[in-house]
Amino acid sequence: MDIKDFGATLQTSFIGHQIEHYPQVASTNDIAIARGKAGAAEGTLIIAEHQTAGRGRYGRKWEAPPGKCLLVSVVFRHRLLSDQVPLPNFIGAIAIAQAIQKTHGLDARIKPPNDVRIQKRKVAGVLTEFAYDAQQHPFFVLGFGVNVNSVLADFPPELRETATSVRIACSHSENQNTKVCRAALLHAILCQLEDTYLHLKAGETDLIMNRFKKLREDESSH
Numbered sequence: 001m002d003i004k005d006f007g008a009t010l011q012t013s014f015i016g017h018q019i020e021h022y023p024q025v026a027s028t029n030d031i032a033i034a035r036g037k038a039g040a041a042e043g044t045l046i047i048a049e050h051q052t053a054g055r056g057r058y059g060r061k062w063e064a065p066p067g068k069c070l071l072v073s074v075v076f077r078h079r080l081l082s083d084q085v086p087l088p089n090f091i092g093a094i095a096i097a098q099a100i101q102k103t104h105g106l107d108a109r110i111k112p113p114n115d116v117r118i119q120k121r122k123v124a125g126v127l128t129e130f131a132y133d134a135q136q137h138p139f140f141v142l143g144f145g146v147n148v149n150s151v152l153a154d155f156p157p158e159l160r161e162t163a164t165s166v167r168i169a170c171s172h173s174e175n176q177n178t179k180v181c182r183a184a185l186l187h188a189i190l191c192q193l194e195d196t197y198l199h200l201k202a203g204e205t206d207l208i209m210n211r212f213k214k215l216r217e218d219e220s221s222h
Contacts, residue, residue: 010187012194015043015074022046024066026053029143032073033131036139044075045190051145064145065154068165070186073143074193078201080140087205089114090212091196092126092142097215099188100124104180106169109217116146117217121164123147146189148182 010016018041025031028046030053035044050066064071076088093110100108100116100123111117116124124146132138147165155163166180199207 009183010045010190012043012190015190015194016045017041018044020044020046022048024048024050024052027051027143028071028073029127029129029141032075032141032143033129036075036077036131036141037133039133039135040075042075042077042139046073047071047186064147065150068147068149068154070144070146070148070182070189072145072186072189073141074190075139075141076197077137077139078197079138081203084200084205086113087200087208088128088140088142089126090208091193091200092128092144093124094196094208094211094215095189095193096124096126096144096146098192098211099185100166102192103185103188104166104170106166108215110212110215111217118164118166118169120217121162123164123166123169142193144189146185148180148185 010019020031020035022031025048028048028051032044032046035046048071051064051071080087090113093114093116096116097108097110100106100118106118108116108118108123111122114126115122124144127143128140129143130138130140147163149167150165152160152168166185170178170180196208196211
């Protein structure tokens with residue numbers, strides 16, 4: 001089963017009850033922001049097979065070969081307190097790292113504030129953007145990209161020493177080179193995301209930060 005086939009199998013208790021899936025978009029975050037401004041329900045999920053203007057922090061371009069990655073944005077409507085503003089990036093990175101660890105046994109780690117890496121190579125990134133709807137209610141969109149089935153040749157030459165994918169990491173650790181099920185990995189990410197987000201809504205910042213610290217990459221190792 002892959003992205004185009006799964007539908008309701010992605011749902012958590014509130015994420016994924018409204019799903020929009022596109023073969024190509026400029027940016028999933030742009031669509032999610034537009035839906036949020038129009039009143040879309042919390043948990044609305046935007047998925048694309050390819051982005052022509054995907055972006056990361058500081059407007060950096062996110063490179064992703066069509067059909068091999070997870071390119072996803074989720075609408076959240078919790079009104080963040082001032083000290084919670086950095087946390088959405090953290091909960092996104094936590095969810096991705098935990099899901100990769102649980103589904104494939106890989107030692108995925110967070111490079112603060114919003115990158116997930118395996119063996120010091122970037123496998124995923126998170127970008128949170130904030131907006132207001134027509135009633136001036138604040139919301140945020142959590143977008144993430146995960147390199148799932150990319151092979152080395154899919155990356156631009158300048159990234160081949162610093163990027164990886166779940167498939168590449170699995171082939172190194174398990175001596176195999178089979179495709180990874182994107183649907184199963186995305187469902188695992190969304191389940192982890194919902195769990196940590198509910199702790200955010202409950203104001204349990206210490207719990208979130210403890211998870212973040214446990215998953216944080218060891219900066220002393222190279």
